[in-house]
Amino acid sequence: MPFVTIQIAKGHSTEKKRELAKAVTDTLVTNLGTKPEWVTIHIDEFDRENWAVGGELHIDKHSGRHKEKVVS
Amino acid sequence: MPFVTIQIAKGHSTEKKRELAKAVTDTLVTNLGTKPEWVTIHIDEFDRENWAVGGELHIDKHSGRHKEKVVS
Amino acid sequence: MPFVTIQIAKGHSTEKKRELAKAVTDTLVTNLGTKPEWVTIHIDEFDRENWAVGGELHIDKHSGRHKEKVVS
Amino acid sequence: MPFVTIQIAKGHSTEKKRELAKAVTDTLVTNLGTKPEWVTIHIDEFDRENWAVGGELHIDKHSGRHKEKVVS
Amino acid sequence: MPFVTIQIAKGHSTEKKRELAKAVTDTLVTNLGTKPEWVTIHIDEFDRENWAVGGELHIDKHSGRHKEKVVS
Amino acid sequence: MPFVTIQIAKGHSTEKKRELAKAVTDTLVTNLGTKPEWVTIHIDEFDRENWAVGGELHIDKHSGRHKEKVVS
Numbered sequence: 041m042p043f044v045t046i047q048i049a050k051g052h053s054t055e056k057k058r059e060l061a062k063a064v065t066d067t068l069v070t071n072l073g074t075k076p077e078w079v080t081i082h083i084d085e086f087d088r089e090n091w092a093v094g095g096e097l098h099i100d101k102h103s104g105r106h107k108e109k110v111v112s
Numbered sequence: 113m114p115f116v117t118i119q120i121a122k123g124h125s126t127e128k129k130r131e132l133a134k135a136v137t138d139t140l141v142t143n144l145g146t147k148p149e150w151v152t153i154h155i156d157e158f159d160r161e162n163w164a165v166g167g168e169l170h171i172d173k174h175s176g177r178h179k180e181k182v183v184s
Numbered sequence: 185m186p187f188v189t190i191q192i193a194k195g196h197s198t199e200k201k202r203e204l205a206k207a208v209t210d211t212l213v214t215n216l217g218t219k220p221e222w223v224t225i226h227i228d229e230f231d232r233e234n235w236a237v238g239g240e241l242h243i244d245k246h247s248g249r250h251k252e253k254v255v256s
Numbered sequence: 257m258p259f260v261t262i263q264i265a266k267g268h269s270t271e272k273k274r275e276l277a278k279a280v281t282d283t284l285v286t287n288l289g290t291k292p293e294w295v296t297i298h299i300d301e302f303d304r305e306n307w308a309v310g311g312e313l314h315i316d317k318h319s320g321r322h323k324e325k326v327v328s
Numbered sequence: 329m330p331f332v333t334i335q336i337a338k339g340h341s342t343e344k345k346r347e348l349a350k351a352v353t354d355t356l357v358t359n360l361g362t363k364p365e366w367v368t369i370h371i372d373e374f375d376r377e378n379w380a381v382g383g384e385l386h387i388d389k390h391s392g393r394h395k396e397k398v399v400s
Numbered sequence: 401m402p403f404v405t406i407q408i409a410k411g412h413s414t415e416k417k418r419e420l421a422k423a424v425t426d427t428l429v430t431n432l433g434t435k436p437e438w439v440t441i442h443i444d445e446f447d448r449e450n451w452a453v454g455g456e457l458h459i460d461k462h463s464g465r466h467k468e469k470v471v472s
Binding site: 270298 | 407446449450451452453454455456457459460
Binding site: 113114115116117118119120121124128131132135136139140142143144163165170 | 185186187188189190191192193196200203204207208211212214215216235237242
């Protein structure tokens with residue numbers, strides 16, 4: 041009875057989640073020989089200001105916060 | 113110092129959560145012989161579009177999405 | 185489809201876990217009106233050297249490590 | 257930067273885990289358009305006496321504990 | 329590759345989270361000798377009505393709900 | 401009442417865990433203004449064969465499994 045938690049950033053559509061849940065379930069069925077109805081998937085979405093790698097919030101990664109703006 | 117996480121679908125009232133936290137704490141006190149103040153309960157609510165069993169999102173389970181209504 | 189994780193220290197017997205799983209499931213059925221077969225319980229045991237409150241490992245709490253030895 | 261936790265019963269070989277980690281990572285890359293090196297997989301194995309569905313420990317499910325012994 | 333989950337009540341500012349993620353990452357680097365870019369921090373915020381200690385919701389702790397006001 | 405889960409590879413000494421639990425607790429006290437006794441730390445150790453980044457198990461990362469040995 042596998043239980044899978046997928047932590048991803050917020051912002052995926054319902055259709056994308058539908059495909060993801062189906063695809064991961066199929067992968068487990070194929071690889072573990074379990075039945076689909078025994079697989080539970082939990083998509084656990086996080087805010088980009090609640091996730092950090094290297095001590096830096098995700099929200100700051102692709103903003104200009106740490107990049108000098110050089111204007112001539 | 114038990115720590116309990118209860119993952120349930122969104123939509124329960126504060127009063128229902130109040131009763132649930134009290135009841136589960138009492139159950140642990142009775143069964144494990146621990147003190148109530150050592151028990152922490154975390155109710156972790158999920159959106160129905162973030163939970164899937166059998167590869168199908170919870171949000172699709174009780175809708176007509178997968179059930180054709182055939183009327184003659 | 186509630187999913188419950190119970191984090192407790194290692195050392196409980198199988199019989200105690202059996203009673204605990206049954207009791208917590210019953211509590212959820214009574215309080216949430218869910219069916220027993222929809223409730224999953226995961227007992228997640230921790231070593232006492234992997235759990236700390238107040239910055240002190242559980243393993244050190246009841247040992248003499250932080251208590252002065254009084255000899256007459 | 258997806259983080260995936262897969263909770264399964266103990267007893268799978270290293271080779272099986274190797275295939276599973278690879279397959280789930282590929283599924284996320286295909287479905288979310290993320291890079292493989294951004295995907296972390298945690299296989300979190302549970303003892304069958306620490307997992308219950310319907311209030312019954314997994315260890316009791318397929319034993320004779322709840323099944324009548326039929327002798328002719 | 330440490331992965332740290334910090335469960336705290338909702339209500340901290342982005343700036344506070346930024347400082348917290350940085351400080352906890354630095355602490356792990358110093359204590360475990362890991363590289364900062366290998367440390368992931370997840371700040372998992374909970375609603376005060378979803379957290380209970382001693383069987384009482386956090387939302388009820390500091391309200392007057394359980395404290396009789398006795399005035400003569 | 402912060403609850404912190406630190407997922408790290410197995411193999412750290414009790415003394416190292418003792419220092420880590422103390423240091424992370426102090427960091428939270430300093431940054432969040434909480435009291436030490438309200439902070440719980442859970443060190444959740446994983447086997448290197450149960451953790452993968454980029455679809456490759458940690459156990460395979462530093463072995464010769466994927467690295468050609470170049471000798472001149």
